[in-house]
């Protein structure tokens with residue numbers, strides 16, 4: 001069966017099983033009180049900094065534009081990367097909103113993907129209606145920091161650089177001449193560039209035992225199903241950035257790709273698994289309900305015995321102890337150098353990254369976490385679902401909805417767009433991609449026009465299966 005059709009049929013089945021779903025009201029959150037109890041500070045940190053002369057650092061000279069012309073004529077592939085700086089209001093768990101700052105109306109900003117040796121031509125434009133200037137510091141570059149100075153509303157800058165080093169690299173707003181950089185980044189102005197190695201990724205070797213226990217090795221092609229996972233924090237008081245909390249490391253929310261608990265089940269998954277949309281299959285289901293549209297939580301679907309590659313960045317202010325509950329990280333790479341294999345957890349400091357290669361051996365549900373308990377309980381948790389752990393395939397095949405079992409639920413529901421990077425040289429295409437992320441409605445609408453699946457619209461319109 002055509003994959004797209006089988007997807008729609010599967011969604012139709014979901015719709016039938018969920019007749020009660022569509023008239024129901026979503027529950028904004030089934031866990032609450034994620035805001036930590038903030039005690040009063042003994043001293044006013046900000047006031048002390050002001051007394052010391054303040055944090056304002058002024059660039060010693062005017063912005064110096066790097067020469068795109070010279071690099072563009074080298075014959076290298078030139079990849080254009082266009083961003084806008086926009087302050088917008090976006091939702092936060094619990095049904096409220098916060099004052100966000102974004103690159104191009106989304107958190108994280110768009111993912112750039114190039115090949116080692118390519119020229120990146122970055123253009124940052126600030127709309128004239130924007131309330132503040134913004135800059136863009138791209139860690140994948142090796143050029144003067146002056147290029148990252150801020151751009152005023154109504155203006156734009158451009159710089160070019162060669163992506164010389166392979167790996168994952170943060171990019172982030174540099175504030176207004178560095179002032180407010182913390183606010184801009186921790187309010188959402190961050191993203192990643194993936195620089196694929198010029199010679200491609202390496203095949204994956206996983207050590208196994210076989211038979212009666214003999215040591216064996218399994219090799220997987222370099223081609224992999226890929227996801228991006230970007231960790232960060234929010235420090236908020238009444239929806240506004242609170243520098244006092246940042247200085248004290250008092251996290252209001254831990255986010256993965258911009259959202260707390262964004263990859264947890266919704267009522268649709270309840271319905272599929274238990275037959276009851278209101279019966280939670282997981283303790284944390286804060287983003288549930290078709291009314292939430294692009295914000296409704298979705299899950300990360302992989303096949304068993306499939307090479308999965310995760311591009312992970314710590315964009316935040318706290319360490320990330322990256323762990324997948326029930327799995328072992330088969331390989332950890334930083335830059336283009338293997339750091340570890342068969343390891344349980346890997347530590348990322350601020351502005352640090354890694355590529356994790358992993359094979360999910362058994363059907364099941366696997367939680368990715370920042371294994372810091374404060375981070376887990378404030379949102380640093382999401383779920384991979386490998387294979388068909390809920391036994392849905394036989395039900396769908398018996399009902400004539402699927403011709404044959406599918407190896408992951410991604411064939412039916414797609415994977416969330418904010419976790420799916422642009423395709424690279426060793427990418428396995430996702431069977432389908434649904435629209436999910438901390439996007440403005442304009443961004444979500446653009447994605448819909450580009451053909452991504454708006455599950456919140458597709459599901460209610462499908463006819464019942466006879």
Ligand SMILES: [Cu+2]
Pocket residue numbers: 085101133134135173174175176184185189
């Ligand atoms: Cu900014």
